[in-house]
Amino acid sequence: MRKYDAILEQLRTELAGEHDSQAAMEKTVTRLKAANPSYTWVGIYLLHGNELVLGPFAGKPSPHTRIPLGRGICGAAAAERQTIIVDDVSADSRYLACSADTKSEIVVPIMEGSDVLGEIDIDSDQPAAFDQDDKTLLEATAVMLGPKVKGVWRT
Numbered sequence: 001m002r003k004y005d006a007i008l009e010q011l012r013t014e015l016a017g018e019h020d021s022q023a024a025m026e027k028t029v030t031r032l033k034a035a036n037p038s039y040t041w042v043g044i045y046l047l048h049g050n051e052l053v054l055g056p057f058a059g060k061p062s063p064h065t066r067i068p069l070g071r072g073i074c075g076a077a078a079a080e081r082q083t084i085i086v087d088d089v090s091a092d093s094r095y096l097a098c099s100a101d102t103k104s105e106i107v108v109p110i111m112e113g114s115d116v117l118g119e120i121d122i123d124s125d126q127p128a129a130f131d132q133d134d135k136t137l138l139e140a141t142a143v144m145l146g147p148k149v150k151g152v153w154r155t
């Protein structure tokens, strides 16, 4: 059994009956924030035009509520359409600082086919906090979220 199997099952159950995109995102950030004490900030950005716009988050308010594609770790993950793990944010020139406490970060795109709909962004106050189990949990969560957030900006 993987470290996060129980969390993933809980999320799967919670999201299955949730057809409101905002509520689905709120449940997801709340559940993920509780999954690991080293997750100090959990947020969901949705792509609107060429910008990532911050939606629900758990943690302190971030100054980065709108991030252009290609800027920051967030913009890079969306542009590359793949998960990015940064073990030491101070050593990554792409990094946009959100909190002085942040030491490492993971960004996981939410996709629909080859289109990026948004992403899950998690900061940690621990260096190298994210491993393969974290990546697996968050990529599975992103797959579940795709159908929930699809169309948010098209309505």
Ligand code: SME
Residues within 6 Å of the ligand: 041, 043, 062, 064, 067, 071, 072, 073, 074, 075, 094, 095, 096, 097, 098, 099, 105, 121, 123
């Ligand atoms: N660190 C991110 C910006 C978002 S804050 O972490 C909430 C980045 O480099 O894109």
